[in-house]
Amino acid sequence: MEFILEIFIVAFILLVALAFYYEHPKAEIPREVDQRIKLYMVHYVINFVFGLGKIVEKLGICRQLYVLKCFMYGIPPWKSNNLFIKDLKFAGLSSRVYQPKAPSAGPRRGLIYFHGGVGQFGSISMYERLCRCVASESDSVVVCVGYRLAPKHPYPVQFWDCLTATEYFMTTAEEYGVDPTRIIIFGDSSGGTLTAAVCQALVSRTDLPKVRAQIMIYPFLQGMDFNLPSYQQNGSIPFLLKERTLALGMQYLNKDLSFMKNILEGSHVPEDLKLKFRKWLSPDNIPMEFKIRGYKPHVSASYSEELHNLAKPLFETTFSPLLAEDAIICQLPETYILTCEYDVVRDDGLLYKKRLEDNGVPVTWFHLKDGFHGALLLLDYWYLSFPCGRRAMDNVVNFIKGL
Template sequence: MAILLALLGAPCLLFLGVGLWVIGSHFFTVDIPVAIGHPVKLWVLNCGFRLLVAWGLILEKLRICSMPQFIQFVQDLLPFSKDPDVVVTDLRYGTVPVKLYQPRRTSRRLRPGILLFHGGGTILGSFRLYHKICCCLCKESDSVVLIIGYRLAPQHRFPSAVRDCLVATIHFLKSLDMYGVDPARVVVCGDSVGGGAAVTVCQKCMARSDLPKIRAQILVYATLQVLDYQLPSFQQNKNVPLLSLDFAFLCMHYYLDISPQWKSAILKGAHLPAHLWEKYRKWLSPENIPERFKKTSYPPVARAPLNEAAYLETDLLLDLLHSPMLAEDEVVSRLPEACIVSCEYDLLRDNSLLYKKRLEDLGVPVTWHHMEDGFHGVLNTFGMGCFQVPCATRILKAMVQFIEGL
């Protein structure tokens, strides 16, 4: 009997211990600015997320499953509520699963089409996590929404995710008549790494004469480059949930298969030779960021000398499929107009600011919304009941208004 109690008690003690460790470390390592507006909600959400990550890493050490697989499993347990005003259809474009959202009411005219690429650092994200967001976009903008279930790391590494997005986009663009979509109003949309995929898809599709032209791009705190980690937002918001600098590197490790041992070299800028830093300086320089975003905790850092081994083993960071902001001016200048949403307390904030300036300098129209109380991942609180924050609703409203104006 004592042995049985011990066997039952050990997992309980382990679970309790991990929970206490996560909560305790949360107080000392996480930065939740009061200006966010709902710090308690974010604190609870981040504690839950970090607990999942901690348990996932334990299971990974035990070789039961990887950390991302564990969180993917938990995501798939989320409830999937039906919306009476939206018709949802599960489809498959070749081997790529997609989910189609169409307004139930009929329309005499063709509707806009929205291709949605979800975020999650290429290791997280699911149909269930984005279901209510898709329903809202579908109803409020009277659009046909297609969300792509691209393959996730670490089971499928770079460039599987962006290839799946491109395959699904091409299939959708060739099937617009089937879904009642106006070929002159097709929009690509994505948050976080999904925003980067949206830009990459635009770059790949714009030169194809056999496809309808993409009308616009909607980018919500998008991942547009993974090269420079010395930008102001990377220093100011490195410990702000839900995307810390450590977790960003963890995602990069799983997807790009870059060893964690190069983290220090990358942070110091030692992973690129001087001539490449000079090449990209005109696009990535902090000088292109408005001064008001540099006022807090931004000590400029001198780049370390080149680490040749780091350069050779991290060259995927230069790939345009993962860093579309590095594309040449000739490519970027031909992109469609953009709606860019940035958040003040976001590790990736400066990606949006730099991309906005670059598009404007090249004559591409930009609609910009900056959420002063926003943080990375805030959009995913939409539909989460008591954990939903007003910022998520404002972002969706901005997206809908942009689509209606096309």
């Protein structure tokens, strides 16, 4: 029995070592981040899961993504004392509705939430705590959409699912005690991408109520330039590392990862698109205060037509909403954008903020100077929570209450 236990311990140690070897969990934790050791520990756990996923995929057991999905499924909280929580189908899509139990003088605001996970992992359960906080603290009805995930359901199914669920909620809002004119679309990370894309798709719809507002938490908004100041400064800062960002995006689009290095260097962008998008996607549009930690203007590598053809989905507005035309942007609803200083996609949010403001769209912007990608997701997860996540939630709730 002791021999079997020793074999098991040795095998487990080897598995841990291999997982770390495959993922190379190096990280830079800025001194300005509160509770740095905790962030470092969580980063190591996440890297272990990514590495373990690679091992089981190489062994032919299952794909890496399935390991990530299991790990990020989420830990449900206890029964709520102040919310009615129901699992329903919205146009055939799994959704969870959070309704405050307290009486209301009239119809409430309604929020439809799109979770992050790069269209491949994440779940309603993973975002249970966040949605409960929003519903309870803002006295709003919240719907979290369980859109279908890649690779089983290839991109852009995720966008169409979110659009379908939004249309359904808008037409049935009154059944949930919601004012149809006070519906807010809300998402974090790639859920922020979906939020922007859905809002853009709805601007010309006359058969539906107008979206009251959109809320985007550290959104990914463009797949054209991976050398903006935030990518240069924060490429090794948890949780969204620079290369991991593109790797997950390419997997989402079902593209070959062997072209990643060339895309990171900008070889997928032809000169005519550079000229077209320069006014929207130029580092010159990023305030100098966000360059002082270091920025070197990037010179793109030689253009490859083959790579451009492969990477065309990166330019679609369902993947890169920042590239939408001004005729669409100017019709968007009031917007809230949260950015984090130590986040590779920080500048996506800053650039979208400027685009919206230049087109006359009211923008409320909140910047977490000690924040990092994923800070809000860890809210209310006991020891794993970070103070910046609580501040972010308080600010988001205050915005919602003002609508």
